[in-house]
Amino acid sequence: MTRLLPVLTVVGAILLLWYAATVWLNAPWARDQAARAEATLTLPALVADTMTQDRPVLPAPHQVGAELWKTVAATKVTSKRSLVWHGWVTLSATAVGFLLGSGAGILLAIGIVHSRAMDLSVMPWAVASQTIPILAIAPMVIVVLASVGVTGLLPKAVIAGWLSFFPVVVGMVKGLRAPDAMQIDQMRTWTATPGQMFWKLRLPASVPWLFASLKVSVAAALVGTIVGELPAGATAGLGARLLSGSYYGQTVQIWAALVAAAVLAAALVGLVGLIERRALRRMGMAR
Amino acid sequence: MSPVIAAHGLNLTYETRDGPVHALKDVSLSVGKGEFVSFIGPSGCGKTTFLRCVAALEQPTSGTLTVNGMEPDAARRARAYGYVFQAAGLYPWRTIAGNIALPLEIMGFPKPERAERVARVLKLVDLEGFAAKFPWQLSGGMQQRASIARALAFDADILLMDEPFGALDEIVRDRLNEELLRLWAATGKTALFVTHSIPEAVYLSTKIVVMSPRPGRITDVIDSPLPRDRPLDIRDTPEFIAIAHRVREGLRAGHGDAD
CATH class of the missing domain: 3.40.50.300 (P-loop containing nucleotide triphosphate hydrolases)
Structure with missing residues (x-):
């Protein structure tokens, strides 16, 4: 209860601001319509109108809620109109991309820590890869992979991996270098092999760093997948919902997809956090 | 001599x-x-x-x-030689017994012998009963005793x-x-x-x-x-x-x- 109250307070404040913004942003359209009909709106009528428009500039929370209810609970999950189905399409590509990206990130970090040449050569490229706008590179990845016959989930996963490997590289390099000179000297006094140094010292020492970066990386993978769903007229996934919503001015649909993406991101980060707590407790590092 | x-x-x-x-x-x-x-x-x-x-x-x-x-x-x-550093340098992810067993693992002692040696040196430094504890559960002095035990473990x-x-x-x-x-x-x-x-x-x-x-x-x-x-x-x-x-x-x- 003590933890719930602050959360509810913040949620309440956000809803309040949202409703205020709804009235403010949708009022011009309502006034416009009224002027054309040569009618004048009373304040209560104006407020009511701003919350019931078909294509509002900003849909009211309850409109988004109704859309979510309609597309999540009241539609069969196998239907193409179901947000659950679209969410699943996005989630599966996100999961594959996250595994690809974080796997690549861990391997790159191991290389960077163990090889001076890789340290000097890989890191600038990793940084450069993240400075290229993902919106520019995503269509090219889709097109190039489609031309060699790879379509569907994998191209999106590649874009997700593109975004998600970087936080893992940075976090893991830091984590693998976390052991200090004394700990390394200590291993040397036992004539430890490089392999033992890695498995018994560097890798376990990097675990807290790994999880911190995995949380960033899983959220980035979701963004990557959604961006990957935008080009080439994808028909499935939350990104496709965003795109078709913007084609047809269906702002309610866009916001419903946004909320679904946010919930998905929160769930993914929460899941990584849960695994983190479990792992650290088993390693005796959670107090 | x-x-x-x-x-x-x-x-x-x-x-x-x-x-x-x-x-x-x-x-x-x-x-x-x-x-x-x-x-x-x-x-x-x-x-x-x-x-x-x-x-x-x-x-x-x-x-x-x-x-x-x-x-x-x-x-x-x-x-x-066994080397004891200024800081105990125990691995936080290993128990006291696990920390003392670390050099033994690295040197390739078989598992039963590791357990037996760990028990022996823990007794030597008066830390019996702390084998399953993690380092942060021990005082600084006890941690340093554990690190001495670790240095003694391989004779x-x-x-x-x-x-x-x-x-x-x-x-x-x-x-x-x-x-x-x-x-x-x-x-x-x-x-x-x-x-x-x-x-x-x-x-x-x-x-x-x-x-x-x-x-x-x-x-x-x-x-x-x-x-x-x-x-x-x-x-x-x-x-x-x-x-x-x-x-x-x-x-x-x-x-x-x-x-």
Whole structure:
């Protein structure tokens, strides 16, 4: 209860601001319509109108809620109109991309820590890869992979991996270098092999760093997948919902997809956090 | 009997941007089996550097150094020594037993023997019952005892200790000094002990090596006339005070001609 109250307070404040913004942003359209009909709106009528428009500039929370209810609970999950189905399409590509990206990130970090040449050569490229706008590179990845016959989930996963490997590289390099000179000297006094140094010292020492970066990386993978769903007229996934919503001015649909993406991101980060707590407790590092 | 550690004309020079630094200059010393030798001196006198040379963590620039009659590197591979650092350096993700077993795993001891050795050294340092605890559940003094146990676990006959109790308070330090003496008497190890504390050096040692900085060198070697069996209150006897006085004089002299 003590933890719930602050959360509810913040949620309440956000809803309040949202409703205020709804009235403010949708009022011009309502006034416009009224002027054309040569009618004048009373304040209560104006407020009511701003919350019931078909294509509002900003849909009211309850409109988004109704859309979510309609597309999540009241539609069969196998239907193409179901947000659950679209969410699943996005989630599966996100999961594959996250595994690809974080796997690549861990391997790159191991290389960077163990090889001076890789340290000097890989890191600038990793940084450069993240400075290229993902919106520019995503269509090219889709097109190039489609031309060699790879379509569907994998191209999106590649874009997700593109975004998600970087936080893992940075976090893991830091984590693998976390052991200090004394700990390394200590291993040397036992004539430890490089392999033992890695498995018994560097890798376990990097675990807290790994999880911190995995949380960033899983959220980035979701963004990557959604961006990957935008080009080439994808028909499935939350990104496709965003795109078709913007084609047809269906702002309610866009916001419903946004909320679904946010919930998905929160769930993914929460899941990584849960695994983190479990792992650290088993390693005796959670107090 | 041949000495356990023999150094002749040992020099170690670091090249730095401000020119060469003489960490060790013409250090000659011999340590016999079962001795407890303390190295005392201000920062930069080379006491830790000497210990690191013995452990083959540093390479002397010139001179000869043998450990158990071997090159330091070969001695290390033959598990000649256990090294205790200033910080306990226990891995937070391993239990106390797991930490003590770590060098045994690295050296390839079979599992049943590891468990048996861990139990034995835990008993030796009075930490039975803490095997399954994680390091953060132990006090600083207990952690350092665990790190000594770890250094003893693989039966090296030399114990190298670099200010192991430097970060602990006086009361804990006194108790650990007493325990260390008991341990040393019980195991018959040769001990090399770096310290900043004159009472600690005099209380523990059969031989005290006084060093001074710039360049790091030995200014005095004192063979202690104190008996091997030492209660804590031996520190109030005239003999003890006389040795402490000589150490202090040595430190002062070393400082005087360096500045």
